[in-house]
Amino acid sequence: DQQVKQNSPSLSVQEGRISILNCDYTNSMFDYFLWYKKYPAEGPTFLISISSIKDKNEDGRFTVFLNKSAKHLSLHIVPSQPGDSAVYFCAASARGGGADGLTFGKGTHLIIQP
Amino acid sequence: KAGVTQTPRYLIKTRGQQVTLSCSPISGHRSVSWYQQTPGQGLQFLFEYFSETQRNKGNFPGRFSGRQFSNSRSEMNVSTLELGDSALYLCASSLALAVHNEQFFGPGTRLTVL
Numbered sequence: 001d002q003q004v005k006q007n008s009p010s011l012s013v014q015e016g017r018i019s020i021l022n023c024d025y026t027n028s029m030f031d032y033f034l035w036y037k038k039y040p041a042e043g044p045t046f047l048i049s050i051s052s053i054k055d056k057n058e059d060g061r062f063t064v065f066l067n068k069s070a071k072h073l074s075l076h077i078v079p080s081q082p083g084d085s086a087v088y089f090c091a092a093s094a095r096g097g098g099a100d101g102l103t104f105g106k107g108t109h110l111i112i113q114p
Numbered sequence: 115k116a117g118v119t120q121t122p123r124y125l126i127k128t129r130g131q132q133v134t135l136s137c138s139p140i141s142g143h144r145s146v147s148w149y150q151q152t153p154g155q156g157l158q159f160l161f162e163y164f165s166e167t168q169r170n171k172g173n174f175p176g177r178f179s180g181r182q183f184s185n186s187r188s189e190m191n192v193s194t195l196e197l198g199d200s201a202l203y204l205c206a207s208s209l210a211l212a213v214h215n216e217q218f219f220g221p222g223t224r225l226t227v228l
Contacts, residue, residue: 041221044157089157093212095214101147101170104159106156
């Protein structure tokens with residue numbers, strides 16, 4: 001049973017427009033959520049996170065929104081740049097207990113078109 | 115500060131063999147987690163070691179094992195290799211338990227089982 005789901009394996013967006021990556025989770029014990037970015041031949045790098053006590057966290061061009069009632073989070077990238085082309089992983093953890101380690105989604109491959 | 119290093123970067127083995135992968139965490143980090151990344155399953159948590167003890171374990175068979183040394187370096191072993199074990203194996207380190215701390219990933223070891 002996949003507890004963190006990224007239903008779009010890939011997403012193509014024009015440079016300068018907004019990229020929206022979505023993530024759904026099923027485990028109600030998750031209380032901390034992270035987005036990682038991964039380039040080929042490199043390990044994932046941390047991008048942005050959000051605690052369940054918040055519904056929005058912003059860092060430059062990146063904003064993460066959390067809708068706890070819908071068990072849904074999204075990552076917005078505005079404006080999208082060519083260097084944003086990568087695989088994005090959504091991850092969740094239960095800092096209050098109830099789940100082991102970090103649970104990752106399968107990733108969404110974002111392609112920024114010039 | 116040097117990042118997480120993993121050796122070897124690439125490995126080719128045949129079915130039935132065993133393999134040992136190595137991970138050196140960022141200096142000062144005491145937790146090391148291992149993940150398996152495959153195209154179909156995304157990033158799956160294998161186990162986490164903290165202070166030389168396995169603290170968390172994912173849903174993998176007993177053929178997958180690991181250990182951590184007093185200097186926090188970690189090794190992962192896979193015995194009786196199967197074709198399905200072909201994957202990118204990622205190691206991540208954090209100051210303390212990953213559920214409460216940001217993880218930093220290494221570049222991974224690409225294992226191919228023939």
